[in-house]
Amino acid sequence: MVRAKRSGRRSGKPDTRAEILAAARAMFADEGYESVSMRRIAAQAGVDPSLIHHYFGSKDDLFLAAVELPLDPAPEVAAVLRGGSVEDAGERLMRAFVAVWDGPHSDKLIAVVRTSLSRPASSFIMKQMFEHRIVKTIEEVLGGEVDNLRVRAGFIASQIFGLVVARYILKLEPIASLGVEELAETIGPTIDRYLTMPVQHLAP
Structure with missing residues (x-):
C-alpha cells in the first residue's frame, strides 16, 4: 500500500531544533525581541508552533538559546x-x-x-x-x-x-x-x- 504524502508543517526531526534556532536568531537580529512572536518564528522555520514549546519552553528560553548564553x-x-x-x-x-x-x-x-x-x-x-x-x-x-x-x-x-x-x-x-x-x-x-x-x- 502506498502511503499518502503528508503536507503542511513538519513535525519534530533531528534537525528541527537547529532550524528553529536559525530562524529565531535571524528574526531577533532583524527585528528585535519584542517584535517577534513564537508563531512567526515557527512559520519561518516551517514547523508547528507547538514544537518551539517542546524544544525550548518559553520565548525567553528560546531567546537565551539563540544568544547562546549558558544562563539567564x-x-x-x-x-x-x-x-x-x-x-x-x-x-x-x-x-x-x-x-x-x-x-x-x-x-x-x-x-x-x-x-x-x-x-x-x-x-x-x-x-x-x-x-x-x-x-x-x-x-x-x-x-x-x-x-x-x-x-x-x-x-x-x-x-x-x-x-x-x-x-x-x-x-x-x-x-x-x-x-x-x-x-x-x-x-x-x-x-x-x-x-x-x-x-x-x-x-x-
Missing part, C-alpha cells in the same frame, strides 16, 4: 537588587557579576562576547539581551525608586561591558588579577553613582 542573568540581577538599598547596589551587582564570569560558564560567556564583537548580527542580539533581560529586570525591581532607568542602564552597561573586555578578553593588568572584593569596592561606587546621580538633562 535576569533572576540573578533581580535577587541582587532586592538584597539591599539602591545606594549600595553597585557592590552587590559587581560581586554577583564577577562570581558568574569567574565561574564554570566563563569560557562560554567569553566566546559569546567575542562573537558579538566580530559579527554585527550577534552584536545586535546581545544588545537585545541586555535590554530585555537586564534593563527590563532593573526597571521591574527599581522602577518605583529610580527615575530614567534606561539612561542609567546605558551607563551601567558601559562599565560592565568595559570590564568584560578589559578583564576577560584583553586580560589587562591589574584588572585581570583583582579579586571579587577588590573589583566590587573599586567599581561598585561608580555603578551606585550611575543609579543615584541626577540625569534629567540626559533623558531622551
Whole structure:
C-alpha cells in the first residue's frame, strides 16, 4: 500500500531544533525581541508552533538559546537588587557579576562576547539581551525608586561591558588579577553613582 504524502508543517526531526534556532536568531537580529512572536518564528522555520514549546519552553528560553548564553542573568540581577538599598547596589551587582564570569560558564560567556564583537548580527542580539533581560529586570525591581532607568542602564552597561573586555578578553593588568572584593569596592561606587546621580538633562 502506498502511503499518502503528508503536507503542511513538519513535525519534530533531528534537525528541527537547529532550524528553529536559525530562524529565531535571524528574526531577533532583524527585528528585535519584542517584535517577534513564537508563531512567526515557527512559520519561518516551517514547523508547528507547538514544537518551539517542546524544544525550548518559553520565548525567553528560546531567546537565551539563540544568544547562546549558558544562563539567564535576569533572576540573578533581580535577587541582587532586592538584597539591599539602591545606594549600595553597585557592590552587590559587581560581586554577583564577577562570581558568574569567574565561574564554570566563563569560557562560554567569553566566546559569546567575542562573537558579538566580530559579527554585527550577534552584536545586535546581545544588545537585545541586555535590554530585555537586564534593563527590563532593573526597571521591574527599581522602577518605583529610580527615575530614567534606561539612561542609567546605558551607563551601567558601559562599565560592565568595559570590564568584560578589559578583564576577560584583553586580560589587562591589574584588572585581570583583582579579586571579587577588590573589583566590587573599586567599581561598585561608580555603578551606585550611575543609579543615584541626577540625569534629567540626559533623558531622551
